[in-house]
């Protein structure tokens with residue numbers, strides 16, 4: 001929306017289903033601090049090219065804290081609280097890396113129709129399962145080389161700022177939406193507007209219907225909902241999306257990633273260098289495996305975070321917070337002994353059961369095809385698509401969402417320019433034909449009704465708006481008024 005506004009397209013309206021902006025960048029008050037229940041890290045820092053989100057963070061002096069989870073695999077606790085010897089952990093890690101490489105080779109061979117030479121053994125022991133979880137669900141969630149690291153550097157910084165990661169989004173919004181007493185007060189941003197229907201007729205416009213019965217008419221729309229929402233039945237398209245589009249949407253899977261926050265009366269874990277992250281080895285893969293203390297980010301906060309993914313996330317989302325607290329405490333007591341205090345507060349975010357998200361971020365299968373990305377991003381008529389899942393290089397990241405938004409709005413601006421140019425061509429042809437007719441009409445009548453009729457035709461012409469933007473002038477805001 002900012003890119004459009006900067007290019008003179010001001011008759012826009014942003015329909016947001018929830019009561020806030022920021023989407024998957026979201027802070028909550030917890031204990032005495034702000035916790036990031038969605039995106040937490042600026043990933044991809046320290047390279048030759050600067051990550052645009054890192055630049056935004058610097059411009060806002062966002063407080064961040066260097067994170068290094070490469071040590072996690074040397075801090076593995078077994079179920080009796082013993083730290084697994086580092087040689088054993090290293091051997092298990094090497095085994096898991098080799099299996100992953102073999103698995104990748106097998107997939108490549110299978111794609112080429114060749115026979116598979118060796119099937120890697122799957123992890124079975126608690127330590128192998130813990131290592132496998134960290135490798136696949138964290139370190140190698142993407143196939144090497146990871147574009148984010150190659151392009152922007154391989155450092156990661158945890159956001160530790162009371163204003164939250166979302167401050168960057170608010171700051172961006174305030175640069176083009178009007179504010180009143182520090183709050184966005186611009187009718188181009190409409191909150192609590194759940195889009196349920198998108199109707200693309202044979203005429204030049206699009207109709208959007210929201211859950212509260214409002215109807216919006218627009219010339220174009222940019223649809224920025226997550227791939228989880230696209231895969232759900234929240235939005236109905238008339239006519240239905242073409243098969244190539246729905247196929248691309250269904251090919252892109254969704255990761256559920258849940259950070260559970262626990263607040264304690266005091267610390268009972270080690271805060272030495274290299275101990276920020278630790279693992280728990282259990283016979284069930286991903287069972288409260290990945291832990292982090294928040295002392296580096298917020299000294300004295302006495303908060304631990306445990307990250308669950310996919311099936312474990314869904315399981316925990318469907319039970320009470322008390323049941324989750326009980327499970328987490330049992331795991332912590334196995335690691336640190338029975339004397340540790342019970343957490344006084346717990347926060348379990350719901351990303352899977354949030355109908356405006358349906359998961360945490362997109363997950364493309366290994367060896368996805370370039371064509372799949374082209375299809376997921378390609379417009380369908382006047383519906384343009386954007387969001388992290390449409391970014392081939394950086395899907396799954398904040399910078400993926402940010403860069404895709406810029407790219408899609410530029411695509412739309414190009415389309416509007418193209419339509420404008422076509423219109424100018426047809427208009428000059430039309431003027432050539434109409435001018436003698438107009439002159440004739442004027443000579444026959446004493447008033448210029450024909451001229452004003454022609455003006456009316458122009459006013460409702462779908463090209464009127466694009467002309468405004470090309471002149472870089474500002475038009476009146478929100479021409480797509482809600483019709484109750």
Ligand SMILES: Cc1cc2nc3c(=O)[nH]c(=O)nc-3n(C[C@H](O)[C@H](O)[C@H](O)COP(=O)(O)OP(=O)(O)OC[C@H]3O[C@@H](n4cnc5c(N)ncnc54)[C@H](O)[C@@H]3O)c2cc1C
Nearest residue numbers: 017023024038039040041195356360387388396397398401
């Ligand atoms: C738990 C978690 C941890 C993460 N960790 C990191 C991290 O450390 N670093 C990182 O870079 N990235 C991380 N990510 C990913 C990152 O947050 C996302 O890639 C990025 O924020 C997505 O931005 P987006 O604009 O594509 O989508 P969103 O932020 O999801 O925006 C889509 C918007 O559409 C709205 N919407 C949905 N349906 C409708 C509807 N029907 N009508 C109207 N509005 C609708 C939603 O409410 C939302 O505001 C994490 C995500 C999660 C959930």
